[in-house]
Amino acid sequence: MARESGGGKVNIGAASLVLIFIVLCLATFGLLSLSSAKGDLSLAERQAEAVGAYYEADSKGQEWVRQVDAVLQEEMGHSDDSSSASDSVKARLGDIYHQEEGMVVADIPMERGQSLRIELTLVCGEGMRYQIHSWYVYDSGQYEIDNSMPVWDGSSGA
Template identity: 30%
Template sequence: MDKKKNFPMNIGLSSILLIFVVLCLVSFSILSIVSANADKKLSLKVLNRSIAYYNACNEAETTLRDVDEQLHTIYSSSADTSSYLASISTLEQTYHYPISDLQELEVTLNYPVPESANDTFYEIISWKVINLQDVKYDEQLHVIP
């Protein structure tokens, strides 16, 4: 008697399906690792940029403290408004603090005449980050010919 042995297709199909699932899991895990690494690099860039900005702000605040003390001293030693105005005419009105090679913090001050020693001696006109150079973005689309 000639019996034919029939091997079911289920064994091969389940093996192929298992290989496909494993390949999918491996590829998704690699993609998530690459994405996490890119997020980490971006986070470090943002962190360094924020630290540089706040260091520039700290320098500006220190300068504001020094200017305030200097203006208070000038006001206390001035006899009248005209001598006060003559004394403060030599003070800078715009200060620059570097953030990076491409940016700096610009602080512009105004020096109004105070009515008493308890009034403010300066006003902050602007406190802004300015770009030193024009940023050129790569807008080319690389297409395979």
């Protein structure tokens, strides 16, 4: 009879070990899920900030285009000669007007060293004053490349 009671204790111990292992696995997976969710939240917040900054710059760009259009409408409506209209547009718009290329250019700063570039090409005739040449975000930040680490350049010099 002593042998029968000893066999039952071994089965209870194995079940406890399996249960402890399952609890540890569930706790590990729970912590990994929380860590992943925190990373996803951080990424979503950064994405929301970037999208907000883009739309803020885009709004400023739309306002800038509206102001340039008002100047172009006023100046091109007064003159029949395209060269005198070009000179008067240059006088009103200043440095943002590149007369050689016939373009009006603006850079609107954004966060994290980025800028929104808007380039308008002036078009005379056909009831149009300008055409959007480009509208894009680029990295305008100044950075310096670190060349202090000696790296083999492929030469066989000793």
